[in-house]
Amino acid sequence: MDCAHLVKANSIQGCKMNNVNVVYTPWSNLKKTADMDVGQIGFHRQKDVKIVTVEKKVNEILNRLEKTKVERFPDLAAEKECRDREERNEKKAQIQEKKKKKKKK
Template identity: 85%
Template sequence: MDCAHLVKANSIQGCKMNNINVVYMPWSNLKKTADVYVGQRVFHRQKDVKIVTMENKVNEILNRLEKSKVEQFPDLAAEKERRDCEERNEKEAQIQEMKKRKRKNEEERNG
C-alpha cells in the first residue's frame, strides 16, 4: 500500500483524481513492441498482473515515507570500475591457483 500511495502521489494525473488503479507486475511481464503507444501497457501473462485501487491519498503515509526518504548520488562509473577490478583480481587468483596445482602435480609425477 505504501508503494501504491507513492505512485499515486508522484503521478501527474493520478494525484488529482480519486479512485485510480495502480498496476503492479514483474518487469519481465511487460511486453514492449513498436506499435505500443506511450503509456499503454501490454502484458505477456495477465495472471502476473496485480491491480490495487487507490481511493484517495493518505497524508500520514506519505509524510512517514517522505521522512524516511534517503537520496543517494553514487558514482556509478567508479563503482563499476571497482567491481571490474575485483573480478579481474579473482580471475587472476584462480589462474595462479590452477598453475600452482598443475606444477605440483607435475613435480609429483616427475619426482
C-alpha cells in the same frame, strides 16, 4: 500498500483522482514492441501482474514516508566499474582454482 500511495502522490494525473489502479510487475514481464505508442506497454504473463487500488490520498502515510526519504546522488559510472572489476577478479579466481585442480590430477 504504502508504496502504492507514494506512486499515486508522485503521479501528475493520479494525485488529482480517486480510485487509482497501481500496477506492479517484475521488469522481466514487461513487453514492448515496435508498433506500440510511447508510454504503452504490455505484459508477457498476466499472472505476474499485481493491481492495487488506492482510493484516496492518506496524508499520514505520505508524511511518514517523506520523513524517511533519503536522496542520493551516486556516481553510477564508478559503481559500475567497481562491480565489473570485482566480477573479473572472481572469474580469474575461479579459472586459477580450476587450473590448480587440473594440475593436482
